[in-house]
Amino acid sequence: MPTDAVIVWLRRDLRLADNPALFHAAATGAPVLPVYIHAPEEEGDWTTGAAGRWWLHHSLGALAGALQECGSGLILRSGESLEALLALARGSGARAVYWNRALEPALGVRDSRVRHALQGEGIEVREYPADRLFAPDAVRTRAGAPFRVFTPFWKAALTSGPDLEPLPAPPILPPLPGNPATLPLEALALRPATAWDSGLRAAWRPGEAGARTCLGETLAEVAPAYARLRDRPDRNGTSRLSPHLHFGEVSPRQVAAGLEALRAEAPAAAPGAQALLRQLGWREFALHLLHHFPETGDSPLDRRYDRFPWRETGPALDAWQRGRTGFPLVDAGMRELWTSGWMHNRVRMVAASLLTKNLRIHWLEGARWFWDTLVDADLANNTLGWQWTAGCGADAAPFFRVINPVRQSERFDPEGAYIRHWVPELAALPNRWLHAPWTAPGAVLREHGVVIGRDYPAPIVDLRASREEALAAWRATVQNAGR
Ligand SMILES: Cc1cc2nc3c(=O)[nH]c(=O)nc-3n(C[C@H](O)[C@H](O)[C@H](O)COP(=O)(O)OP(=O)(O)OC[C@H]3O[C@@H](n4cnc5c(N)ncnc54)[C@H](O)[C@@H]3O)c2cc1C
Known part of the structure; x- marks a missing residue:
């Protein structure tokens, strides 16, 4: 009927x-x-x-x-x-x-x-x-092609003027007609069979109400200081909206409208609000790329990398996954990921660079691990992040720019609070040696009860030598592709 x-x-x-x-x-x-x-x-x-x-x-x-x-x-x-x-x-x-x-x-x-x-x-x-600010075909180059570089994409997107007026929730929803059958939630078997989720439960509140609280805190506390603190994993400097956005518990339009209102009401918060809106722009760019290049979830956008000499995975991949590489910032990030299902963006870049450049392990191995362990795992953003870091995507960091995990650690976790939290076996070491503990004099290590190789691993790769090898592999790939 x-x-x-x-x-x-x-x-x-x-x-x-x-x-x-x-x-x-x-x-x-x-x-x-x-x-x-x-x-x-x-x-x-x-x-x-x-x-x-x-x-x-x-x-x-x-x-x-x-x-x-x-x-x-x-x-x-x-x-x-x-x-x-x-x-x-x-x-x-x-x-x-x-x-x-x-x-x-x-x-x-x-x-x-x-x-x-x-x-x-x-x-x-x-x-x-x-769930996106711009329709996939609305933003194009003057020649009508998709963008491959972020800055002109975002400039063109902003001039096309997103519609920022979010719709209200329906005031009432009439009861379900005819009492249709529904499965119990448990029947979908989404929850882990063994209880490994205590870290996730402590860190997150999934659902629209949790997303609303997160957005409220973002606008009140995070956005005003975002431009200054967004790269600091030791500070609560980013919104942590990513899983809420992925599952559509909050829309990008709601976030953008909130930032726009903040900009109008509190001029001092404007630079932070603008920087956060730009970050949402990266999400739009990732969606733009995946829409126009749908194969890139599995293949590099820069097809020269089809023939890049990636290494066999072996124990190095295992050490990376478990946060036992010997590089404290990377290990802190990988342990944060395993425990809480999230990792700070700066640390994602450093961890991905170590894997794809110094260890020369295929970016898809890293992407798959992130896919399984991130609560915000998202095909567009994960693909962009991995291909960008590996150097094979759109608007990629050039391959010759290899991120140094020790320099990044000194710069973005200067007091070592992030490392001390996630790598407690190094907590007693003075700041000076925390970022590269294998360089500490034996007496310092002894004084603070740390034995490299026993309490904490020695670095699994020599940064300088592996960088040179990666650059040589890249040059050979680029030259061969030119033939
Ligand atoms: C190797 C690698 C893998 C990544 N995988 C994912 C992933 O699977 N899912 C995911 O959502 N993000 C991914 N990112 C992007 C970024 O790290 C996260 O979006 C960000 O850390 C989420 O934290 P936040 O919500 O506090 O971000 P904020 O800094 O508060 O940014 C607000 C929102 O903007 C978007 N955003 C911010 N930075 C980026 C970016 N670089 N690229 C695309 N969108 C961005 C996100 O939706 C984010 O929630 C990856 C980055 C790298 C380098």
């Missing part, structure tokens, strides 16, 4: 506010059926990793609670998305499905298949732009 009910297919937009599909469905005045379909096989090669699944579990729980408070509920299904939507439409009599556009290529392909099939069944489909 057809009804006027509207199905809202929720995906990476796990929020009520500024959710165009939900807003427009509610505005019809018809009953709304919010559904989340667990379909990992539709995510292509990059199905959500372990930390992401943990987040998703809690975010779905929070969303179900928020929908209930509005008199509605979340319908959970699993399996093929098209089948699940058709079954829900048949069971409820709904003749319309609304959703917000997917950001990733594999999901975009899936969506257009689903749209055609639903329309073929006489079901109305409406898709809305959301």
Whole structure:
């Protein structure tokens, strides 16, 4: 029996506010059926990793609670998305499905298949732009091509003027019609079977309410000092909005509108607000690249790197993953990642550079590890970050610029607070020796009870020699490609 009910297919937009599909469905005045379909096989090669699944579990729980408070509920299904939507439409009599556009290529392909099939069944489909500030084709070079360099991309994007007015949450959602069947959240098996998630639980509050609190703290405390502190892993200098943005618990439009308001109200906070908005611009750039070069999730944008002589992985990869490289800043970052599911951006760059340049291990090995362990694992941003650091992406740091983990440590963790927190076996060492403990005189190490090779590893690679070898490999690759 057809009804006027509207199905809202929720995906990476796990929020009520500024959710165009939900807003427009509610505005019809018809009953709304919010559904989340667990379909990992539709995510292509990059199905959500372990930390992401943990987040998703809690975010779905929070969303179900928020929908209930509005008199509605979340319908959970699993399996093929098209089948699940058709079954829900048949069971409820709904003749319309609304959703917000997917950001990733594999999901975009899936969506257009689903749209055609639903329309073929006489079901109305409406898709809305959301979760990015600029439509993928809105920002182009004068010649009409996609951008490959960030600064001109961002300049062009800003002149095209994003729409910053977020939509309100629907004031009420009518109760679910017909009591449709829903799976219990546990049936999606997103949570780890063994309890390794205590660090994640201590660090995060998934869900829209947690995202709102995080945005509030960002605007009040982080944004004003962002330009000064954003590179300091020892300070709470960045927003930590990344997992909330990835799962769509907050929209980039809400963040940008908040920053814009801050800029207008507090001129002293303007440089910080502008710097943070620019960082959101990197997210837009990453989405732009993945949209126009969808193969780059697995292949370098700079195809000369197809023939780069990467090394076999071996024990070095294991040491890197476990935070036992002998370089304290890198080890602190890798342990922060393992424990909390997040790592500071500056340390991500340093850790990625050590892996891809000094150890010459393929950037995809690092990308896969981050994918499984980051709560904010995101195909566009992770691909950009890894290819940028490895030197094979758009607007990449040139290969010959090899980041020195000791210099970075001295510069960005000058008092060693970050290292002391995550690498406690070195905590007693004086600052002077903390960043490169293997260079400390034997007497200093003895005095502070540190034996290199026993309490803390010796460096797994010689920085200077490995840098020269990497540069030689790069020169050979570039020369061969020119032939
Ligand atoms: C090797 C490597 C891998 C990365 N993998 C991811 C990933 O999987 N997911 C992810 O969200 N970010 C990734 N980044 C980018 C960046 O490190 C994180 O977005 C940032 O650390 C998140 O912390 P924050 O929310 O406090 O950032 P803030 O500094 O507060 O920035 C605000 C938001 O802007 C966006 N942003 C900031 N910096 C970048 C950037 N360099 N590239 C793209 N977007 C950015 C994020 O959405 C972030 O939440 C990676 C960077 C590197 C070098």
